Amino acid sequence: MTSKPLRIGVVAGEPSGDVLAAGMIAQIKQQHPDAIIEGIGGDHMIAAGCHSLFDMETLSVMGLFEVLSHLPAILKIKKGLIAHFEKHPPDIFVGVDAPDFNLRIEKALKQKGIKTVHYVSPTVWAWRESRIHNIARATHCVLGLFPFEEQVYQKYQVPYRFVGHTLADSIELTPAQQPAREALGLDLTAPVMAVLPGSRNGEVSKLLPIFLATIDCVLQQKPDCRFVIAAANQHRFSFIDSFLKEHAEQLYRQGTIVLTKGNARQAMIASDVILLASGTATLEAMLCKRPMVAAYKLSAMTYKVMQRLYKAPFFTLPNLLANKQIVPELLQDEVNPENLSAHLLELLEGNNEALIHTFTEIHQTLAQNADKVSAQAVLDLIPHV
Structure with a gap:
């Protein structure tokens, strides 16, 4: 008699979670x-062997009030996912980041007797520490x-495991700069x-116009500077491409600005300096x-709320x-x-x-073989594996 294959539910809500989950999935596979x-996953998770039931783009929303629309x-x-997993119960469910969405899924499934893992700690150390009680329930x-x-x-005795970061x-x-520049067709000098x-x-939508105006300011001082804009996915590429054609046609056409899709790391390595939206990209x-x-720019209402609630001294990961x-x-x-x-x-x-020395020291701390460690942590929670 052959045993049934493992069933694992995994939901990521944005590109950074897609990358984290993909590495874990590859190790499980x-x-x-x-x-x-x-x-739910993006291109990386799908390539690793995950079947995505819904488009991840729908969940990629940031802000307390921006999500309302x-x-x-x-x-x-959410309703569709819970119904699916109730009909086809997984041995374990892993919610990757997107806590406002995933913790609700996890709580509903945990109440049904399904094991759940939340991959990427919500920022309880920065604001709304009381959320940890809901995390424990979920x-x-x-x-x-x-x-x-x-x-x-540890303070609240909630099971936690530091796995490091797959990046x-x-x-x-x-990282070698010259090969990255050559791959992107950038001037080596x-x-x-x-x-x-x-x-x-x-x-x-909020940052691109400001970043483009910043490029103009830099060019006034450094006319030989070249800029490579990295679009996270096809949705962002199409928007940025149209925006550049309308607002920076000459710079775009002559190659002062280069637009690439899905090559953010290559663009970073090729660069001498980076201008970016705060988030996982800063890591x-x-x-x-x-x-x-x-x-970073939040809506006025979200910013007012965060001013009262956010207690960490910084908001970028390196700091x-x-x-x-x-x-x-x-x-x-x-x-x-x-x-800027x-x-x-x-x-x-x-x-x-x-x-750069400080960056290197932090890098060594975070290199923990995260894909393998996270995969094993998930498998360890499945009784019959």
Whole structure:
């Protein structure tokens, strides 16, 4: 008598979660090639062997109030997922980031007797620490990316495992710049700036016009500078391509601005400095050992709420990991072309050896073979495996 194949539910809500989950799925598939893995994922998860039941793009929304217009579609997906997993119960369910969505799924499934894991700790160490009680009710274990998170879970006796970050495992300690420039067709001698306006539609809509104006400011001081804008996916590529054709046609046509899709890491490695939306991209930029300026703009209402609730001293991952400001981080009205270009030019012209040394030390801390460790942590919770 042959045993049934493993059934594992996995849901990621955005591109960064798609990457994390894909590595974990690939490791599970190595041990259990016939495992049935389904849920919601992007291109990376699908390539690793996950069947996506819904389009991940629907969940890629950021902000407390920005999500409201998407709520009917999100609630429909939530209902559909729970119904599917009740009909086809997985041996375990893994919610990858997207806590406002995934913790609700996890709680519903846990109440049905299904094991659940939440991969990527919600920012309970930064705001709304009381959320940890809901996390405990929703999941059997939290897999965390960063070592500083563990103390808050120990405080509340919630199962937690530090697994490191898959990006730290996949990026070399000293990435080679020249091959990346050659692959993107960039000048090997001119200064290069990578520009990453975000992975979500709302981020790009807010930041791209400001980032484009910042490019103009930099060009006034560095006319030989070249810019490579990295689009997170086809949705973002199409939007940015249209925007550039309308607002920066000459720079785009003559190759001063290059647009690439799905090559964010290559663009970062090829660069001398990076302008980017705050988020997981700042971690990747740090691991690529490139100086950066991070920016973010929230809706006015979300910002007012976050001013009251957010207690961490920084909002970018490099600064949080270093426990001090090592990269410029600009928020709301600070995010303007004059401020951004001033910081970028300073980094272009300065000595960044101490910064790169700090980046390297953090990189070594985060390199824990995360894909393998997270996969084993999930399999360890399945009784019959």
